[in-house]
Amino acid sequence: xxxxxxxIAWLNETAEVLRQNKAYLTDLDSAIGDADHGINMDRGFQSxxxxxxxxxxxxxxxxxxxVGMALMSSVGGASGPLYGTFYxxxxxxxxxxxxxxxxxxxxxLAAGVEGIRQRGRPELGDKTMYDALAPAxxxxxxxxxxxxxxxTALDKTVRAAETGMQATIPMQARKGRASYLGERSIGHxxxxxxxSYLILKALLDVISV
Amino acid sequence: MKKLINAxxxxxxxxxxxxxxxxxxxxxxxxxxxxxxxxxxxxxGKVALVSGGGSGHEPMHAGFVGRGMLDxxxxxxxxxxxxxxxxxxxxxxxxxxxxxxxxxxxxTGDVLNFETALELTHADxxxxxxxxxxxxxxxxxxxxxxxxxxVGTTVLAEKIVGAAAEAGYNLDQCADLCxxxxxxxxxxxxxxxxxxxxxxxxxxxDLGEAEFEFGIxxxxxxxxxxxxxxxxxxxxxxxxxxILDDGPYTRTVREWDRxxxxxxxxxxxxxxxxxxxxxxxxxxxxxGTPLSELYIAYRKMAEILGxxxxxxxxxxxxxxxxxxxxxxxxxxxxxxxxEILRFWDAPVYTPGLRWGI
Numbered sequence: 238x239x240x241x242x243x244x245i246a247w248l249n250e251t252a253e254v255l256r257q258n259k260a261y262l263t264d265l266d267s268a269i270g271d272a273d274h275g276i277n278m279d280r281g282f283q284s285x286x287x288x289x290x291x292x293x294x295x296x297x298x299x300x301x302x303x304v305g306m307a308l309m310s311s312v313g314g315a316s317g318p319l320y321g322t323f324y325x326x327x328x329x330x331x332x333x334x335x336x337x338x339x340x341x342x343x344x345x346l347a348a349g350v351e352g353i354r355q356r357g358r359p360e361l362g363d364k365t366m367y368d369a370l371a372p373a374x375x376x377x378x379x380x381x382x383x384x385x386x387x388x389t390a391l392d393k394t395v396r397a398a399e400t401g402m403q404a405t406i407p408m409q410a411r412k413g414r415a416s417y418l419g420e421r422s423i424g425h426x427x428x429x430x431x432x433s434y435l436i437l438k439a440l441l442d443v444i445s446v
Numbered sequence: 447m448k449k450l451i452n453a454x455x456x457x458x459x460x461x462x463x464x465x466x467x468x469x470x471x472x473x474x475x476x477x478x479x480x481x482x483x484x485x486x487x488x489x490x491g492k493v494a495l496v497s498g499g500g501s502g503h504e505p506m507h508a509g510f511v512g513r514g515m516l517d518x519x520x521x522x523x524x525x526x527x528x529x530x531x532x533x534x535x536x537x538x539x540x541x542x543x544x545x546x547x548x549x550x551x552x553x554t555g556d557v558l559n560f561e562t563a564l565e566l567t568h569a570d571x572x573x574x575x576x577x578x579x580x581x582x583x584x585x586x587x588x589x590x591x592x593x594x595x596x597v598g599t600t601v602l603a604e605k606i607v608g609a610a611a612e613a614g615y616n617l618d619q620c621a622d623l624c625x626x627x628x629x630x631x632x633x634x635x636x637x638x639x640x641x642x643x644x645x646x647x648x649x650x651x652d653l654g655e656a657e658f659e660f661g662i663x664x665x666x667x668x669x670x671x672x673x674x675x676x677x678x679x680x681x682x683x684x685x686x687x688x689i690l691d692d693g694p695y696t697r698t699v700r701e702w703d704r705x706x707x708x709x710x711x712x713x714x715x716x717x718x719x720x721x722x723x724x725x726x727x728x729x730x731x732x733x734g735t736p737l738s739e740l741y742i743a744y745r746k747m748a749e750i751l752g753x754x755x756x757x758x759x760x761x762x763x764x765x766x767x768x769x770x771x772x773x774x775x776x777x778x779x780x781x782x783x784x785e786i787l788r789f790w791d792a793p794v795y796t797p798g799l800r801w802g803i
Contacts, residue, residue: 263646271525271665272643272650280523309562310479313500313526314555318562321530356558409590413554416591417584417663419670 238387239337243444244297245289248304250439252282258435265428269415273314274428281312281320296335301328301345315413316429319353319366326352339381339390346394350374357412364410364422366429373398373437388445395434395441402430447647454644458501458521465508469797472512479529481536482508483518488542493611493620494518496537497549497604499556500525502643503664505798506601506767512796513803515608516549517542524643524770525665527555533563537574545573545617549604549624551596552580553665557700561709564702575617576702577624579603581778583632583689584661584670588697595663598728598778599631601766602790605799609792617704627786629716634688635776636681637662637669639734641769660684664732664769664776678739682746685777690719690754719779721755726790728761728778733768735775740764743775751779760790766798 255262255278262275285307292300301324309321330348331341350370353359359367376397380390405427410416415427451457459477466475466482475482481498488494497507498520507519517540520528537546546567550560560576567574579596588594607615607624615623637659640649653659653672658681661670696715703710719725729744731737740763751758759782767776782790793802 267646267650272646273523273526276645277523277526310529310531313522313529313559315527315558317527317529317555318558321562356562357554411590412592414592414663414665417595417670419590 238339239342239444241297241300241335244300244337245292246443247440248285248300250443251436252286254435254439255279255282255432262428262432265426265431268425269410269418269422270428271414274316274432277312277314277316278432281308281317284308284311296333297337298328298330298332298334301325301331304328315357316432319357319429322352322356323349339387342387343377343381346374346377359412362408363412364405364408364415364427364430365412366427366433368405368408368427369398369401369430369433372401373433388441391437391441391444395438398434398437402426402434405430447642447644449642449644451644457644458523461501461504462508462521465797472795472797473508476535476539479532479535481518481520481532481539482511483536483539484511484513487517487540489517490542491544492542493544493615493617494537494540494542494546495549495604495608495611495620496520496533496540496546497600498522498528498533498536498560499551499553500527500665502770503767505765507604509798510601510604510608510796512794514612514792514794515604515796515799524645527553527559530559530562530566533560534566537563537567537572538570541572545575547607547611547617547620547624548574548576549600549607550576550578551600552578552593553595553663554592556596561700568702568707573617573704574702575621575704577621577628578699578701579628580697580699581628581631581633582663583634583692588695593697593699594695597635597664598633598730598767598776599628599780601730601762602631602726602728602778602780603627605794606786606789609789609794613789613792623785623789625714627780629714630781630786631778632689632692632716632719633776633778634685635662635664635669635732635774636660636685637732637769637772637774638675639773641733641772643770659774661688662774664767678742679746682743682777683750686747686750689777689779690750690756693718719756719781722757723781724757724759725751726760726762726780726782726786727751727758728766728780729763730767730776730778731765732772732774732776733765734771734773737764740775743777747777759787
């Protein structure tokens with residue numbers, strides 16, 4: 238079970254973590270991209286934070302949709318529409334909920350990841366955020382399916398995302414700007430997979446407190 | 447970092463204020479969300495052209511808004527694509543009732559943001575169509591990459607299709623012409639130095655004094671190969687041959703199908719250049735290379751093209767699609783038939799390109 242205040246705390250924590258990792262994400266991006274991922278994600282989540290006063294009476298679905306809209310209109314790059322779609326679809330999957338059952342939470346994450354898949358059309362191994370998100374979603378489904386509680390399930394989700402993120406290091410990119418480097422993209426961790434991991438970890442950190 | 451700027455976060459908005467102040471008869475600027483549009487937009491009954499992309503490539507795209515070229519341009523942050531709300535608002539602003547053609551450079555960010563905006567404008571009932579520009583011959587295959595990037599041909603396409611729209615082409619005709627220009631055009635770029643995105647504060651990549659990067663895009667991203675520096679003639683020869691010896695290029699592109707009202711995958715093949723082809727030759731500075739060096743490059747390019755039997759009918763030399771202060775150049779060759787030549791020669795009046803008016 239996740240409450241509305243936990244979701245809001247998650248979004249706050251995400252903004253905080255992305256701010257702390259702004260230079261790190263940008264560094265990762267400068268190795269294989271265009272050196273703006275940390276800057277863009279920070280700008281995006283600062284604009285999310287500014288929406289918070291509007292969330293007083295909103296349900297979780299509405300909050301996540303407003304996060305998606307804020308990211309869509311402030312991040313730019315490929316990450317803007319991808320993360321924007323992630324939160325919008327996640328919000329649509331849990332419309333009008335003020336708290337999320339474990340099943341709601343799984344549906345929410347699944348809808349978000351499916352949105353990213355439709356918008357960006359990644360495949361596993363392309364060296365993108367999908368390489369962190371897809372195994373994370375699988376881990377969540379498996380763990381909740383085995384009757385484990387949401388903290389345990391989310392712990393496994395985050396570990397799967399971390400493993401997926403690290404697995405992007407030896408991959409040769411086939412999507413996005415990194416793909417133009419060919420073999421030179423090998424040996425670098427994907428910045429999008431890294432921000433995805435950080436976003437999921439922020440939720441775990443908030444609900445484990 | 448040493449730049450003629452005030453606050454880093456004001457770089458894009460302040461340059462737009464300057465553009466509007468310098469060319470009030472040509473363009474207007476909307477700041478929230480951010481887009482530049484023709485002072486007389488919407489032009490009733492004319493197909494409107496909208497493009498956009500990261501800032502830092504000036505004069506492209508905002509400098510190409512005006513008569514005979516773009517109706518609207520959506521500048522993103524430096525080297526970051528614009529967002530769907532900008533593109534959506536700009537498209538609504540410039541639609542004169544004959545539909546809107548979106549000219550999209552093939553960069554994942556640009557594509558995803560424009561696709562999202564196109565879906566939004568379509569949902570409002572506007573006639574919209576998109577054409578992808580993917581002309582960068584440095585990218586060999588599309589199977590293992592995001593496909594060829596949109597570079598120099600973009601400038602030529604905006605000029606040519608802009609003139610066609612001015613002459614009364616309908617939306618389908620504009621889209622077909624844009625697609626033809628894209629398939630007839632090929633480019634290659636090199637960098638002698640990196641460039642510094644203001645928000646990052648340091649160069650995007652390190653390039654040694656004795657090295658150059660072959661096959662760069664326009665966002666300061668590293669290219670395909672890093673090689674030891676050599677003479678201008680040798681570098682230009684590598685570039686021109688990379689275009690002339692480039693074989694057929696086949697890829698699947700996603701285009702909006704107005705009749706099917708959805709995205710449609712289309713397989714396109716660009717044919718290589720051959721002796722006897724008539725071309726428009728475009729030698730472009732990435733921002734930091736002076737005109738003197740562009741002409742050194744032009745001289746060698748013209749010599750090689752002559753030797754290979756290509757006929758240069760028109761040319762464009764100067765900084766038109768740049769990467770901030772990067773030293774480097776790109777060369778674009780566009781096969782020119784009568785239709786393309788006619789619209790190339792047609793009058794254009796924008797902040798960045800003007801002739802015939």
